[in-house]
Amino acid sequence: MLSAQTGAAQVPDAASGDEVFRPGEIVAVEGRPGEWELMEPGPGPDVWTVESARLKGRVSAQAAVSALRRLADAPHVRRGDLVMQSYPEQERAAVVGAVFRLGQWVAVKSYTLPDGSVSRAMDSVDRLEVVTPEQLAAAVRLDVAHGAHRGRIVQAVVSSRTGQFRVVCRCAPGAGEICRDGRRVTWCPSLDSARALWDWHVCGAAPVG
Ligand SMILES: [Zn+2]
Ligand SMILES: [Zn+2]
Known part of the structure; x- marks a missing residue:
């Protein structure tokens, strides 16, 4: 029966190996109604401390890993993100x-x-x-000034514009986005083109000299 004991000892590893849960995930728990947030592993092996996933009246409980069920429409953000x-x-x-x-x-x-x-x-x-904090830190946010103009060149961190630049100035109406030739030119593909738009805004329209 040595082989049976060895097999039994390996079952928990095998069972949890293909289902790796992380804190903050929202799951279903077999035998418990509602949806639950995984707070932290434990106490003890193969158990998670869970809380009812709601704003108020959250209840804490313990759930066996084997009772956790992933949701088909689980949210893509978690606590701490x-x-x-x-x-x-x-x-x-x-x-x-x-x-x-x-x-x-x-x-x-x-x-x-x-x-x-x-x-x-x-x-x-x-x-x-x-x-990520790195994405935020890497985004260009530049204060620019010329004469009475006080503006900023700002790089988009998210959305389909990620990496592009917009130029704003306090003298421009609304959100301060700089317009050119009557059209909104809010997004520049490079920092150089954003600087060129700023230069046009502060100097380009004025007579040279
Ligand atoms: Zn301006
Ligand atoms: Zn100038």
């Missing part, structure tokens, strides 16, 4: 907290404001893109 709203002008990133279903998947996001206070907001998960 750094996210941005997926539109090209977005510059601010937030940290995901609770994720739960409210008709559709929503996430509570926290922003740290310049004064150090934390602002919370809820957002549809469909609108959020996960980003």
Whole structure:
């Protein structure tokens, strides 16, 4: 019966090997109604501490790994992710907290404001893109000034405009986007072309000399 014992000892490894769960995932738990967030592994092997995936009245429980079931429509963001709203002008990133279903998947996001206070907001998960601190740090955000013009050259971090640049100036109406020839020229493919647009804005329209 040595072989049977060896086989039994290997079962937990084999069972958990193809199902690797991570903290923050929302799953179903066999025998428990509702949806659950994986908070942390344990206590003990092959158990997860889970919390009901909702905004209020969250209940903590323990669930065996073998009882966890992946959701067919699981959200693509998890607690702790750094996210941005997926539109090209977005510059601010937030940290995901609770994720739960409210008709559709929503996430509570926290922003740290310049004064150090934390602002919370809820957002549809469909609108959020996960980003890395490196992506944020690498994005060009340049203050530019010329005469009375005070502007910025800003690189998009998310959306289909990722990597492109827009140029804004305080003197321009609305969102401050600089217009050229009566048309909006908001997006430049390179930093050089963004600088050229800025130069045109501050000098190009004025007589030389
Ligand atoms: Zn200007
Ligand atoms: Zn000038």
